[in-house]
Amino acid sequence: MASPATDPDEPLTPAGRLFLRQEMNQIIHCIIGVKNPFDIEAVKSQIRDSFLLKHPRFCSLMVVDRYGRERWRRTDVDLDRHLIVIDSPVNSSDSSAGNGDEAAVNEYLAEMSTGSILSPEKPLWEIHLLVAHKCAVFRIHHALGDGISLMSMLVAGCRKVGKPEEAASMGMVVSKKKKRKDNWWEYYWYGIVRLIGVIWFSFVFVVEFVMKLMWVSDRKTVISGGDGVELWPRKLATARFRLDDMKIVKKAIHDATINDVLFGVISSGLSRYLDHRTPNAVQEGIQLTGLAMVNLRKQSGPQELSQLMEKNSESQWGNKFGFLMIPIKYHKTTGTDPLLYVRRAKVMLDRKKQSLEAHFSYKVADFVMGYLGSNVAGFLNYRIICNTSFTISNVVGPQEAIAMGDNPITYMRVNSSSLPHALTMHMLSYAGRADMQILVAKDIIPDPEFLAKCFEDSLLEMKEAASAIIKSI
Numbered sequence: 001m002a003s004p005a006t007d008p009d010e011p012l013t014p015a016g017r018l019f020l021r022q023e024m025n026q027i028i029h030c031i032i033g034v035k036n037p038f039d040i041e042a043v044k045s046q047i048r049d050s051f052l053l054k055h056p057r058f059c060s061l062m063v064v065d066r067y068g069r070e071r072w073r074r075t076d077v078d079l080d081r082h083l084i085v086i087d088s089p090v091n092s093s094d095s096s097a098g099n100g101d102e103a104a105v106n107e108y109l110a111e112m113s114t115g116s117i118l119s120p121e122k123p124l125w126e127i128h129l130l131v132a133h134k135c136a137v138f139r140i141h142h143a144l145g146d147g148i149s150l151m152s153m154l155v156a157g158c159r160k161v162g163k164p165e166e167a168a169s170m171g172m173v174v175s176k177k178k179k180r181k182d183n184w185w186e187y188y189w190y191g192i193v194r195l196i197g198v199i200w201f202s203f204v205f206v207v208e209f210v211m212k213l214m215w216v217s218d219r220k221t222v223i224s225g226g227d228g229v230e231l232w233p234r235k236l237a238t239a240r241f242r243l244d245d246m247k248i249v250k251k252a253i254h255d256a257t258i259n260d261v262l263f264g265v266i267s268s269g270l271s272r273y274l275d276h277r278t279p280n281a282v283q284e285g286i287q288l289t290g291l292a293m294v295n296l297r298k299q300s301g302p303q304e305l306s307q308l309m310e311k312n313s314e315s316q317w318g319n320k321f322g323f324l325m326i327p328i329k330y331h332k333t334t335g336t337d338p339l340l341y342v343r344r345a346k347v348m349l350d351r352k353k354q355s356l357e358a359h360f361s362y363k364v365a366d367f368v369m370g371y372l373g374s375n376v377a378g379f380l381n382y383r384i385i386c387n388t389s390f391t392i393s394n395v396v397g398p399q400e401a402i403a404m405g406d407n408p409i410t411y412m413r414v415n416s417s418s419l420p421h422a423l424t425m426h427m428l429s430y431a432g433r434a435d436m437q438i439l440v441a442k443d444i445i446p447d448p449e450f451l452a453k454c455f456e457d458s459l460l461e462m463k464e465a466a467s468a469i470i471k472s473i
Contacts, residue, residue: 015143029113030151032412059074060123061123084129102238109415124143136404146318148321158404161402168398202355215387221278225419229420230419239452241459243433243434249459264345268341268458273451286329325388341458397430424440
């Protein structure tokens with residue numbers, strides 16, 4: 001066995017090994033629409049000059065050594081094997097509708113979400129150029145990094161529209177610091193109360209996490225997935241939100257956040273959908289548990305690339321996220337104050353923020369992978385997905401319009417390959433908009449477009465109610 005000093009290969013991280021397991025073979029799809037037709041040679045030139053081909057993970061094969069351990073091995077990259085150019089329109093069953101381009105791209109992505117793997121004979125990424133639809137699809141294996149890492153890399157190669165000399169704004173979220181109490185005694189007791197809250201909520205939510213991991217599962221509804229559902233055919237729809245609308249709702253509720261609004265919209269939208277699919281059949285207050293991916297770096301949103309690449313940086317490149325279990329309660333939407341969903345979501349999320357649940361899930365996964373192996377870790381990860389109802393993530397993207405080279409980007413979206421959940425939702429904000437990709441098992445949820453409309457209508461109702469409150473103040 002070669003010593004670490006002479007071994008040119010790098011071992012995979014525990015999270016990277018988990019994402020390579022057959023039942024968890026996760027590929028991230030980042031979809032970028034552009035204003036002008038692609039110049040293929042210009043695109044190749046931009047890729048060659050980009051950070052992507054300088055990053056060691058994107059220039060390495062995943063190999064297995066004689067001891068059965070996965071490792072990264074540097075190799076030469078043949079760009080022509082990674083850049084897949086599709087000149088003709090991709091087929092779409094909804095091509096007659098007014099949103100033909102979007103429907104075609106969504107159908108293309110849905111087909112790739114099940115069974116379309118990345119070849120281990122080359123580094124684990126591809127770029128598909130859908131020329132007729134003026135769209136690029138970055139397919140990047142989750143073993144290479146999480147959404148924050150990959151978004152930071154993609155944004156680093158872009159410039160502001162109309163200001164090519166200025167780098168793209170990273171859309172970083174600065175957390176508000178609580179104002180320090182002037183009275184030291186008051187500050188002391190505030191710290192004691194906060195510590196008690198952290199201990200209590202961490203205990204409660206960690207116990208719930210372990211119970212859900214081992215044997216407790218959500219009640220079955222018309223959106224429930226389960227064992228083997230990751231292999232079922234998929235459909236994909238897009239829900240579109242305006243960040244200004246979310247900010248109006250946020251303003252109407254004291255100390256609320258965009259995430260509070262988002263989970264209020266999810267709760268209201270799912271309640272609407274269940275009312276539509278199974279009127280009067282779902283018990284009031286029934287819980288649907290979601291798995292939310294939470295960035296564990298100190299800084300929220302995309303990171304500065306230089307910080308990601310520092311070996312001892314707290315914002316280090318890779319998969320640095322934990323899971324939060326997000327309980328969504330079903331409530332009948334008729335005659336209900338739409339802002340009540342946001343208020344409930346805020347109470348729940350405020351408690352989650354006081355807990356160490358996300359850090360616990362990350363540390364447990366790391367421990368199990370390191371000491372019990374990928375088989376046990378894969379089994380537990382698969383089990384908690386089967387015992388819950390949906391997956392959701394929210395990534396903060398660039399705040400201003402940006403361009404790839406001199407080609408303005410019109411939209412940015414993200415999703416991933418299929419899971420045992422019948423419903424996965426990934427939201428990405430860009431230049432005042434937030435698009436949420438809704439990937440469903442179509443034999444369980446046959447109408448994701450209607451589900452997307454339920455979410456959109458929920459936000460518009462909340463905005464109307466919030467606007468009335470703000471005007472009355």
